[in-house]
Amino acid sequence: MLTVRHLTKSYRSAQEQVAVLRGVDLDIDAGESVALTGESGSGKSTLLHLIAGLDDVDGGEIRLDDTVVTGLPDAARAALRRDRLGLVFQQFNLIPSLTVGDNLAFQARVAGKHDATWQRELTERLGLGALLKRYPEQLSGGQQQRVAIGRALASKPLLLLADEPTGNLDEDTADEVLRLARDLVASTGCGFLMVTHSQRLAAMLDRHVHLRAGLIA
């Protein structure tokens, strides 16, 4: 489903050109969950952002099913994120002015894929039923991240990308949130790529890949 080949990316710092990714190869199948670990600055988040089409690659290819992501114009990449990807960030990135219910439904509505039954099931499984009328600022960190996961999965994406989704949560809450995410991913059959620092959490997923010096170790 996701195929990454010879992916390279570098940034220009004040003094020099820093190569972050030096030729990454990665494959993720439908229904597979993969943890991506690595030292700080090893390029984990960069790889995730490139797969999501949030940044431009220097070289190599990213293919999602039959679509070559690399080289797509901005509007097409936006459409790809909208219709086929789900994104979860460490900072939750909920829309503060929308209620929990509207946040959950937002991406599915924008994608024209809103399914009320699936929405209800998601709400129930994420334990958000009593919080639908609340605003993000009235939720705890764990609750906010559950809303973010729900929003990402509401449009039934092909691939869920999560960038340290538990980085702001305590250990118990992090375990709970990840278990929920993993179960929901399994029930939708989508792929799941999670960036994390935690070896413990990485062990909870199907496969674990480690990024070192810009390459998959």
Added chain:
Amino acid sequence: MRRALWVLAVLLSHWRRHPMQFATLLIGLIAATALWSGVQALNQQARTSYDRAAAAFGGARTAMLVANDGGAFPQSLFVDLRRGGWPVSPVVEGRVQIGGRSVRLLGIEPVTLPAEASSSAELSKTGAQAFLSPPGLALIAPETLADLGLKAGTAPVLNDGATLPPLAVQPQLAPGVLVVDIGMAQKLLAMPDQVSRLLIGKAKGPQASLQSVTGDRLRQVQPDAETDLERLTDSFHLNLTAFGLLSFFVGLFIVNSAIGLGFEQRLPMLRTLRACGVSARQLNAVLIVELVSIALLAGIIGLVCGYFIAASLLPNVAASLRGLYGAQIPGQLTLKPEWWLAGLAISVIGALLAATSSLLKAVRLPLLASAQPYAWQQAQQRWLTLQGIAAALVFIAAGLVLWLGDSLIAGFVVLAALLLGAALALPVILGIVLAAGERSTRRPLLTWFWADSRLQLSGLSLALMALLLALAVNVGVGTMVESFSRTFTGWLDGRLASEIYLNAASETQATEIKAWLGTRPDVQAVLPGARTDVQFKTMPIELLGFADHATYRDQWPLLETTRDAWDRVRSGDGALVSEQLSRRMNVKIGDHVDIPTPTGTWPLQVVAIYADYGNPRGQFGVNVDALVKYFPDIARTRMGVRAAPAAVPALLDAIRARFGLDGRNLADQTTVKTESLAIFNRTFAVTAALNAFTLGVAGVALLTSLLTLSNSRLPQLAPLWAIGLTRRRLAVVELMKTLSVALITALLALPLGLLVAWCLIAIVNVKAFGWRLPFHVFPMQLVQLLGVAMLASLLAALLPILRLLRMQPAELVKVFANER
């Protein structure tokens, strides 16, 4: 489309959660649109009236033939010209009195009236037949009908006992005019077989030359694109427009502040939307749609407010225009559809203008930059240096325009550049003052006080700029009006030296009055006067004749004079020139001028320049006997009477009783002065009202900025509260900070305002009206304005401070908790 609507709904949800911010945005746009459209409504109303006056039966919009000497001419010339192939139509014009009110009477000949005289179409609707057949019709504008307290269909009786035909209302007609058949007009005006002018229609065939038909008795006057009235009142309308623009920009400061803050608060939301798959193009398009929708909503409300502002100011504007220029403006506001459309357009353009920087940021929004909620404020700091440089450049530009420019527009450009430069320089100056304050103290709380004031500066600077501009304009206009008031009062004392002014009905009566006054022991002197209109070079001017008397020698308001000026005037070869004519035609003391008269050219030397405030026409002051010699037909009916003030009421009663003169041709000094001062006060009532509006808008700008800032102040205040400062003490410190920056701004506004006053007095007034006033500073007025500014700042600061005082500790604790 559905997708775009969802995105729009998300963007709008921000305002639902931040109603105060939304209110700020609306208030700014409404204020900007209302004040701008209000002023435009006033200008449009006045211009429509000028057009009606110009278009009515051969005003300045129609080509015409007039007598070379400016008077009436025999009707036989009309017949000769028609025979010569000229498509002319006769008009006779004069004034009649109805119930003590003077009305312009126009006599027309509907059969030959050219179609170009626009009201002729209306006439055909009314019915040329009814107009021509006895008893005929007198066409009248609805406003004039209401002014005279008459009803359509009635046949009013004139003061001299003659009866007009029944009145028929014609909405297109200019106010203050009555139109009747020419035969009737000639009878009413005692001008048998006389014509005032001939309107020229479109020629259909060959025509004889004008010279061959009329000799040198008539000359052709081409239609004007702009009437005299429009030219005269241009400066008045320009002043109004300048105020409208200033208020508009002060309003936009609020809009810019609200949009800037709203945008920064929505940055994370915009990034999330992009991450969720909303393309940059769609996001930007929806942002613009959102802004335009808000602008249209605010524009509609602003237009309604603008209508009411205009309606409330119209009576004063109409009175000012009537008093200053004799322009008749109806007291009821009628607006064209263009006004509504232009108002909405200005609201949208203003909103887009104020949001430009935010929209550009949205276009360039990097998807991966981490959210920085207050990056806007930090970025402002970086702009300070650039702002300082821009301010310096604007000041240099102002200096250059002042040096090189020589027009009213240049005057306004200097003013605008001065205000813009000062506004740009304000945050830089405040930054320097606050940094100096910070360096001057070692006490921790005081250090924080200064440092935090600097931090707040970026968020408050736009509101403070608005306050600076509003205050400076208030000081400037206040100083000008006060200077004018003081000068005008002194000038009136000089110009209206005689205790009684009268205008006899005829020369015979004038002689009788003079003889009778000579027998009265309470009369000290009788000063005959006369005036006439002449063409001087390209300009119609007035010749004012006065007697050689100590009254004039001692009190006439001379600005510059030669030693023997009055002797030269008495001898008939010296003339005084009014300041505006001197400036307009560049006539200086010592210059020789030739005045065309019916008896030949009158050579005069300019011996003095005098102040003639409020008179739009240029004037030469000459000896009355010499004037009568050169203009033998001039009416010698005017005179001033010197008498002891205590004797004036009895003398007035006696004149009224003996000669039947009434209020229209007999006036005492006190009444004339009171009326003149009333006109003066009405003229500046509009300015004062717009001034107050602008200051009010600036107060709202400060309030809204403080309110929106107060939401982001918690992270700065919570640590101080945590280390032991009570909320009460924090509130007092917050209040002091706001008042400190407001005080510094107000203190800077005072010298800036005086500079504005100087520009108004030395540049704008000179170009607009042709006179220059002496410049005075009024310290008490400055102290008063300073007080008003501080009061406005206190009121603006009070609401956020009360919120802080009532804040629950839980709110402050949230700053330190992850939940926030």
